[in-house]
Amino acid sequence: MSASEPTALERFLNGILPENPIYRQLLGMCPTLAVTGAMKPAMTMVAATAFVLIAANVIISLIRGLLKPHLRILVFTLTIATFVTIADRFLAAYVYEMSKQLGSYIPLIIVNCIIISRCEICASKQSVGVALADAVGMSLGFGLALGSIATVREILGAGQWFGVTVLPPDVWPSWGIMALPPGAFLTLGLLLALVNWIGQRRAESLALREKQSKG
Amino acid sequence: MSDEPRKGGYIPQAWLVILLALFYGAALAGTQTALGPRIEENKKNETYAVIPQLVEGASQEQTKAVVVTGQNGNEQPVYQARAADGTLQGWVLPAQGQGFADRIDLLIGVTPDVSTIVGLYVLDQKETPGLGALITGTKFQNQFRGISTDQPVVVVTSEPQAGQIRALTGATISSDSVADIVNQTIANLKEPIRKLER
Amino acid sequence: METLITLIQIAIGAALINNFVLHYFVGICPFLGVSRRIDTAFGMGCAVTFVISIAATLSWVFTYFILRPGAPLPAWIWQMAGGDASTQVNLSVLSYIVYIFVIAASVQFVEMYVRKFFPALYKSFGVFLPLITTNCAILFACLEIMKHLQDPMRLWALPEALTLAVGGGVGFTLAIVLMAGIREELDACDVPKPLRGPGIALIVAGILAMAFMGFAGVDRGIQSTLNAFLH
Numbered sequence: 001m002s003a004s005e006p007t008a009l010e011r012f013l014n015g016i017l018p019e020n021p022i023y024r025q026l027l028g029m030c031p032t033l034a035v036t037g038a039m040k041p042a043m044t045m046v047a048a049t050a051f052v053l054i055a056a057n058v059i060i061s062l063i064r065g066l067l068k069p070h071l072r073i074l075v076f077t078l079t080i081a082t083f084v085t086i087a088d089r090f091l092a093a094y095v096y097e098m099s100k101q102l103g104s105y106i107p108l109i110i111v112n113c114i115i116i117s118r119c120e121i122c123a124s125k126q127s128v129g130v131a132l133a134d135a136v137g138m139s140l141g142f143g144l145a146l147g148s149i150a151t152v153r154e155i156l157g158a159g160q161w162f163g164v165t166v167l168p169p170d171v172w173p174s175w176g177i178m179a180l181p182p183g184a185f186l187t188l189g190l191l192l193a194l195v196n197w198i199g200q201r202r203a204e205s206l207a208l209r210e211k212q213s214k215g
Numbered sequence: 216m217s218d219e220p221r222k223g224g225y226i227p228q229a230w231l232v233i234l235l236a237l238f239y240g241a242a243l244a245g246t247q248t249a250l251g252p253r254i255e256e257n258k259k260n261e262t263y264a265v266i267p268q269l270v271e272g273a274s275q276e277q278t279k280a281v282v283v284t285g286q287n288g289n290e291q292p293v294y295q296a297r298a299a300d301g302t303l304q305g306w307v308l309p310a311q312g313q314g315f316a317d318r319i320d321l322l323i324g325v326t327p328d329v330s331t332i333v334g335l336y337v338l339d340q341k342e343t344p345g346l347g348a349l350i351t352g353t354k355f356q357n358q359f360r361g362i363s364t365d366q367p368v369v370v371v372t373s374e375p376q377a378g379q380i381r382a383l384t385g386a387t388i389s390s391d392s393v394a395d396i397v398n399q400t401i402a403n404l405k406e407p408i409r410k411l412e413r
Numbered sequence: 414m415e416t417l418i419t420l421i422q423i424a425i426g427a428a429l430i431n432n433f434v435l436h437y438f439v440g441i442c443p444f445l446g447v448s449r450r451i452d453t454a455f456g457m458g459c460a461v462t463f464v465i466s467i468a469a470t471l472s473w474v475f476t477y478f479i480l481r482p483g484a485p486l487p488a489w490i491w492q493m494a495g496g497d498a499s500t501q502v503n504l505s506v507l508s509y510i511v512y513i514f515v516i517a518a519s520v521q522f523v524e525m526y527v528r529k530f531f532p533a534l535y536k537s538f539g540v541f542l543p544l545i546t547t548n549c550a551i552l553f554a555c556l557e558i559m560k561h562l563q564d565p566m567r568l569w570a571l572p573e574a575l576t577l578a579v580g581g582g583v584g585f586t587l588a589i590v591l592m593a594g595i596r597e598e599l600d601a602c603d604v605p606k607p608l609r610g611p612g613i614a615l616i617v618a619g620i621l622a623m624a625f626m627g628f629a630g631v632d633r634g635i636q637s638t639l640n641a642f643l644h
Contacts, residue, residue, distance in 0.1 A: 068228060068231070071232055089246050089251075111513075113442065157344070158344075181435060182623040186615070189616040192612045251503070
C-alpha cells in the first residue's frame, strides 16, 4: 500500500461530506429519488444499503490478496447480490409492510453504483479497517443525503416527519406534488444547487482571503 | 482486462469464485430456511388479518381458502370466513383491476348467500396521494356496506341513494375503478360461489 | 382479443403512464449522464431497448421454468431424486443473483453479436453497451416480470413480459431523447451558477415528470373504448 492511500479516518470523513455519494459524486440516484417520499422508507433503505455496503466492503477487503484482476467485477457482483438477497429476506420477515412499500427498490441495491465503486476504489486495495471505515462513512453520507431529501418532501408533502404531524393540515395545505415523482426531482435539484452554492461561496471567500493575505 | 497471462486452466483461475459461490449459496440457503416460513406467514396474514374486519364474527383461525372457477373460466381463490364454532359467516373475495395510476387490489366481504356486500378493504393501490389514495379511508369503504349484489354498484357525485356510492372529490376515476372492480368480481363469482359446498 | 387489450395496456403503462425514468426513477444515471446531445441519447435509448428485451426474455424463461414458486423444472428434479411430490420447491431466493448474471451475459452477448454482424449499428450505439450492465432499468424490468410470476393463478406469458420490456425501453428512449432536446436548448440559456449541470437537469426532469403525469388514466380510457368497439 503506497503512502498516498487515504487512512481510515480520512476515508470515514470523506464519505460524509467532501465525497458525499449523492451530492458530490451523483451516484445511486435511483433510490435517492424513489424512496424519499417519507422518512421511514428512506431510513429503511439507508439501513439496507449500509448493511450491503459494509458487508461487501469487508469481504472484498479480506480476499483482496486472492482476487484475480479480470474476475474482480464478477466477485463484486456475486457478493453484492448475495447480501442484497439476505437483506431483502430479513426485511420481508421482520418489517413486511416496509418491504412491500419499498418493493423492487431493495433488489435494485445490486446495481447501486455506490457499492460497486467503493469495492473498486477502496476495498479491493486497502485493509479491512480502512474498508470498514470507508463503508461506514459512505453509508452516513448516503443517509444524510436521503434524510435531507426525505425531510423536505415529507414535511412539505404531508406535513409530517417520521409519520408524526409537524404541520397540522389547517396550517399547511399539504403539497401533494412533493410526494409524487416530480417532487423528488425538484427537491433533489434544488438541494443540489444549495450544496453547490454553499461550496462556491466558501471557495470564493477562501480565494479572497488568500488574495488579501498575499496582498 | 489484465496484463498477466491466464495460465493453468480454469480451476486455478476460478477457485476463489467457486469457493465464494458455494459459501454464498450456503448463506442464502440458511437465510431462506430460517426466514422463509416467517415470510410466508407474513404474506398469508396480510389477507387473513383483515378478514374479521370484513365479515363480522369471522375468526382468523377458521378462515380457509378454496379455489373457485369464475364465469370467465379462470380459477381463483376465495376465502370462507367462518366463526369460531365453524359456521359460515360470509365470503371474502380477492379482486384486482386497473385504477387511475396502477393496479388496485381489493378484498370484498359478502354474506354467505352472496346477496349483500358487507365490507371492502384496499390491499394495495398507488393512486394520487391526497385524492385517489383516499379509497383506503374507512369513510369511502364503509359506503359499500349493505349494498345488494342484485344490481351493480353505481357511483354518483350527488347524495347517494340505495345501491349507490358517492365518488371521492377530485378522484372520480379512482372511485369508478373501485366500483367497477367490485361489480366485475361479484358478477364473475356470485353464481360459482353459490354452487360451492358450505 | 382480451390478450391484445392487455398487451396494449401493458405497453402504454410501461412507456407513458408509469414511465421507467420519470415515474419509477430507474435508469437515472444515463438519463443525466448521456442526455447532452440528441443523437447520443437516441443511441443509448436503442441500446437499452435492445438489451432490455433480451434480458427480459431470458429472465422470463428462467423465472417461469426454474425460479418461481411451483416451477416445473425443480419440481421434476425433486421427484426424480425421490422427493415427496407434495413439497413445493421454491428457488426464488436465487432470483436476484440469476437476474444480474443474465443481464451481464446478455450485454456481453449483444455486444459480440452486434459487433460481428451489424458493424454500422455497433458504431452508433456500441460504446454504450458495457455501461448498461449497471443500468437499473434492465434489472427493474426483470423484477417486474418476476412480480407477475408469483401468483400461480395469474401468470404472465412471454408476450406480456416482452411487451413490458419493450414498452419500458421505448419509454426510456422517449424520456432521454426529450431530455436531450431540452438540454441542447438549455446550453444557450443563462442558468444560475449553482444550478448548472445536474441541478437544472433534475428540475427539467421534474417538469417532464409532471407532464407525464397527465397520461395517468389513459390506459383505462383506451381499455373501455376498445371494449365498447369490440362488443
